[in-house]
Amino acid sequence: MKHKILIIGVLFVTNIIIAQSTDEQKINKVLDDWHLAAANADFDAYFGNMTKDGVFLGTDAMENWQNIEFREFSKPYFDKGKAWSFTSVQRNVYVDNSGNLAWFDELLDTQMKICRGSGVLKKENGQWKIAHYVLSIAVPNEYVDKLVQIKQERDDAILEELERNKQ
Numbered sequence: 060m061k062h063k064i065l066i067i068g069v070l071f072v073t074n075i076i077i078a079q080s081t082d083e084q085k086i087n088k089v090l091d092d093w094h095l096a097a098a099n100a101d102f103d104a105y106f107g108n109m110t111k112d113g114v115f116l117g118t119d120a121m122e123n124w125q126n127i128e129f130r131e132f133s134k135p136y137f138d139k140g141k142a143w144s145f146t147s148v149q150r151n152v153y154v155d156n157s158g159n160l161a162w163f164d165e166l167l168d169t170q171m172k173i174c175r176g177s178g179v180l181k182k183e184n185g186q187w188k189i190a191h192y193v194l195s196i197a198v199p200n201e202y203v204d205k206l207v208q209i210k211q212e213r214d215d216a217i218l219e220e221l222e223r224n225k226q
Contacts, residue, residue: 082158089180094146102138114192147167159181163176177193
């Protein structure tokens with residue numbers, strides 16, 4: 060009896076590992092296809108990989124794009140046949156125990172050099188979709204002070220405006 064329970068336990072754990080591996084492979088494919096769709100200026104494929112309420116946070120402090128606004132902003136780039144080209148060079152994917160939510164981080168080779176992407180995917184009707192994506196420019200620590208000086212004036216203005224809007 061103990062052997063049967065042990066075997067059932069091992070099979071259960073094995074199935075979970077296989078399911079997670081399969082989910083990770085599917086998530087990697089969604090993200091790779093999403094990046095490829097942008098590089099190929101395939102608007103429908105690009106936004107087809109996002110949830111209807113998906114969010115894209117860009118590198119600019121004011122780029123908090125809700126799906127509809129992001130579509131409107133992006134459409135002219137896609138229509139010209141040149142959106143952006145990001146290639147993942149390293150990625151970590153994590154899937155929650157329910158198998159319906161995942162998050163990831165990735166290093167990207169881009170026209171801005173090395174960037175970091177991170178985000179959340181959720182399963183909708185059995186398909187993984189990007190619900191939230193954050194793009195940031197990777198800045199080596201030794202250059203942070205110079206970068207802060209470059210952006211200080213603009214950041215101060217943005218912070219003042221945000222504080223005024225809070226009141």
